[in-house]
Amino acid sequence: MAEVLVVAEASAAAGVKKVTLEMLTAARTIGSPSVVVFGDEPFADKLGEHGAERVYLAGAADIDDFLVAPKATVLADLIRRVRPAAVLLASTQEGKEIAGRLAVKLDSGLLTDAVAVAPDGTATQAVFAGQVIVTARVRRGVPLITLRPNSLTPSPAPATPVVEPLAVAVTDADRLARVTERVVERKGARPELTEASIVVSGGRGVGSADSFALVEELADLLGGAVGASRAAVDSGFYPHQFQVGQTGKTVSPQLYVALGISGAIQHRAGMQTSKTIVAVNKDPEAPIFELADFGVVGDLFKVVPQAADEIRKRA
Amino acid sequence: MNIVVLVKQVPDSGGDRRLTADGTTDRSGGNVLNEMDEYAVEEALRLQAAHGGTVTLLTMGPETAVEALRKALAMGPDAAVHVIDDALPGSCAVATSKVLAAALRTLDADLVIAGAESTDGRVQVMPHMLAERLGIAALTGARKVTVDGSALTIERQTDGGYEVVTAATPAVVSVWDTINDPRYPSFKGIMAAKKKPVRRLSLADLGIAPGEVGVAGASSEVLAHDRRPARSAGATVADEGAGGVRLVEYLTAEKFV
Numbered sequence: 001m002a003e004v005l006v007v008a009e010a011s012a013a014a015g016v017k018k019v020t021l022e023m024l025t026a027a028r029t030i031g032s033p034s035v036v037v038f039g040d041e042p043f044a045d046k047l048g049e050h051g052a053e054r055v056y057l058a059g060a061a062d063i064d065d066f067l068v069a070p071k072a073t074v075l076a077d078l079i080r081r082v083r084p085a086a087v088l089l090a091s092t093q094e095g096k097e098i099a100g101r102l103a104v105k106l107d108s109g110l111l112t113d114a115v116a117v118a119p120d121g122t123a124t125q126a127v128f129a130g131q132v133i134v135t136a137r138v139r140r141g142v143p144l145i146t147l148r149p150n151s152l153t154p155s156p157a158p159a160t161p162v163v164e165p166l167a168v169a170v171t172d173a174d175r176l177a178r179v180t181e182r183v184v185e186r187k188g189a190r191p192e193l194t195e196a197s198i199v200v201s202g203g204r205g206v207g208s209a210d211s212f213a214l215v216e217e218l219a220d221l222l223g224g225a226v227g228a229s230r231a232a233v234d235s236g237f238y239p240h241q242f243q244v245g246q247t248g249k250t251v252s253p254q255l256y257v258a259l260g261i262s263g264a265i266q267h268r269a270g271m272q273t274s275k276t277i278v279a280v281n282k283d284p285e286a287p288i289f290e291l292a293d294f295g296v297v298g299d300l301f302k303v304v305p306q307a308a309d310e311i312r313k314r315a
Numbered sequence: 316m317n318i319v320v321l322v323k324q325v326p327d328s329g330g331d332r333r334l335t336a337d338g339t340t341d342r343s344g345g346n347v348l349n350e351m352d353e354y355a356v357e358e359a360l361r362l363q364a365a366h367g368g369t370v371t372l373l374t375m376g377p378e379t380a381v382e383a384l385r386k387a388l389a390m391g392p393d394a395a396v397h398v399i400d401d402a403l404p405g406s407c408a409v410a411t412s413k414v415l416a417a418a419l420r421t422l423d424a425d426l427v428i429a430g431a432e433s434t435d436g437r438v439q440v441m442p443h444m445l446a447e448r449l450g451i452a453a454l455t456g457a458r459k460v461t462v463d464g465s466a467l468t469i470e471r472q473t474d475g476g477y478e479v480v481t482a483a484t485p486a487v488v489s490v491w492d493t494i495n496d497p498r499y500p501s502f503k504g505i506m507a508a509k510k511k512p513v514r515r516l517s518l519a520d521l522g523i524a525p526g527e528v529g530v531a532g533a534s535s536e537v538l539a540h541d542r543r544p545a546r547s548a549g550a551t552v553a554d555e556g557a558g559g560v561r562l563v564e565y566l567t568a569e570k571f572v
Contacts, residue, residue: 272546
C-alpha cells in the first residue's frame with residue numbers, strides 16, 4: 001500500500017493534538033500512514049495506537065527558531081524520496097502555510113479546509129461560510145490536503161511504528177524569518193479553541209471585558225474553550241486569537257454555545273458546522289436562533305448564572 | 316521604502332455567495348474590496364508616512380477588479396498595477412502565486428503587505444507562496460509591524476500570545492485586522508483616486524503562458540458542489556424565570572452535562 005504522510009501537530013507541552021489522530025484515521029483509508037514529527041520526542045506509542053506504521057522524526061534544532069520555511073524544506077525532501085499517495089496537514093495557519101510552500105516547491109495541488117477525505121484522495125470542503133459543500137481533487141503532483149480540526153472522530157488501530165530520524169538540511173533561504181521571542185499572554189487549563197469539543201462564545205451582548213467572566217465560567221463548567229464574536233473582539237471585550245468567524249477561527253465542536261451573539265453571517269462562517277448549537281439572546285429575531293438546536297430568549301445575565309448553578313447542582 | 320500592497324476584489328461576504336457551474340467562484344454578483352486588505356493598505360500608508368517611499372497596489376482579477384483598486388487608492392496609495400488576462404479566471408493558488416510573483420519582480424518592492432486572508436478563499440497561503448518563489452522572508456499574521464532601516468520586526472499573533480519575528484527586507488508581511496484602524500477615504504481622496512495611474516499587465520507582459528494558469532492550468536479541480544442544506548431551527552423558549560434550568564435540561568438530555 002502506498003505511504004500517506006501525516007504532518008503531526010504535536011509538542012512537548014501539548015502532546016499529540018487530536019487533529020493528528022483525525023488525520024491518521026483519514027490517512028488509513030488512503031494507504032499506509034507515516035507521521036512526520038517536528039521535535040525531539042516521536043510520540044510513537046500514541047501515534048501507533050492510531051495506526052502509524054512509521055514515524056519520521058525531524059529534530060527541533062534549526063527549525064524552531066524560524067517560521068515555517070525549514071519545515072517545508074524537510075518535508076519536500078521527504079516527499080521527493082518516498083513519493084506518498086497524499087500528504088495530510090492540519091488546517092491551522094501553520095499547516096496551511098507549510099502546505100502552500102510545498103505546493104510551490106513540488107508544483108502540486110493543494111486543498112485546504114477539508115472536512116472529509118475519501119480513499120481516492122478527493123476532499124470535501126465547506127466554503128463560503130459553510131453554505132456550499134465542495135468535492136475537489138488534486139490534478140497535479142502529490143495531493144496536499146489540510147484537514148480542519150474536529151472533522152471526524154479518531155478511531156484506534158494499533159500498530160508499532162518504526163521511528164526513523166530525518167536528516168534536517170535547511171538552506172539559508174529557510175532562515176530568513178527568525179523568531180526572537182515567544183510571549184505567552186494567556187495560559188490556562190482550557191482546551192484550545194479549534195480542538196475543543198465544546199466552545200462557549202460571547203458576543204456584543206456580553207457588554208464588557210469584565211462580564212466575559214460569565215462566559216469563561218460556563219466554559220469551565222462544561223470543560224470547553226472560550227470564543228468571542230468579532231463584535232466582542234472589536235469592542236475590546238476579548239483578545240482576537242479567540243475570535244470565531246470570518247477574520248478569525250473556524251471551529252467545529254460537538255457543542256457550540258452562543259451567548260449574546262446575534263449570528264451575523266460573518267460569525268456563522270466560523271461555527272456553522274458545529275454539531276449542536278445552543279444560543280442565549282434577548283432578541284427573539286436574532287439570526288442565531290435560525291440555526292440553533294436549542295435557544296433561550298432572555299437576558300444572558302440571568303440565564304447564564306442560573307445555568308451555571310444548575311450544572312453545579314447536577315455535578 | 317517602496318511598498319506593494321496585495322489587494323483582491325471578492326464577493327461580498329454578507330451576500331449569497333455561489334460557485335459557477337464549472338466550480339469557480341461566481342464573481343457576477345456584489346463584489347467588494349477584501350476587507351482585510353484595508354488594514355494592509357493602512358499599514359503601508361503609515362509606514363510610508365514614517366519612512367517615505369511609495370505605496371503601489373497590486374491585484375489580479377477581471378475588469379471589475381479595478382473598482383477595488385480605486386476604492387483602495389482613495390485611501391492614499393500612489394499607483395496600482397492590475398494583472399488582467401482572459402486566461403486567468405479559475406486560476407488556483409499555485410498559479411496565482413506564479414503570476415503575482417512575476418508581477419512583483421517588476422516592481423522592486425522592499426516590502427509586500429497583504430491581508431491575513433481573503434474572505435472568499437480564506438486559504439492564507441499567498442504570502443508564503445510568494446516568499447517561496449521570490450526567495451525572500453514571509454512574516455505572517457502580524458498585529459504590529461516595525462521597520463528600522465532594512466530590519467523588519469513584527470509581533471505575530473499566536474494562539475497563546477505572540478511571537479516576535481525579525482527579517483531583513485525585502486519581505487512579505489501579512490496583517491490581521493487587529494493591527495490598526497483603517498482610515499475612511501476622504502472626498503478629496505476619492506476624486507484623486509480616479510486620476511491615479513493604474514497600469515495593466517497581461518500574461519504576455521509577465522512571460523507566462525496561458526496554459527499555466529486559469530482552469531486549464533489549475534493544480535486542483537472541483538468535481539461537484541452543492542448548497543449545504545440550511546440548518547433547521549430547533550426549539551426556542553422564552554426565559555420566564557427558568558431559562559437557565561431549561562438550558563441545562565437540554566444540555567443534559569444531549570449528554571453534554
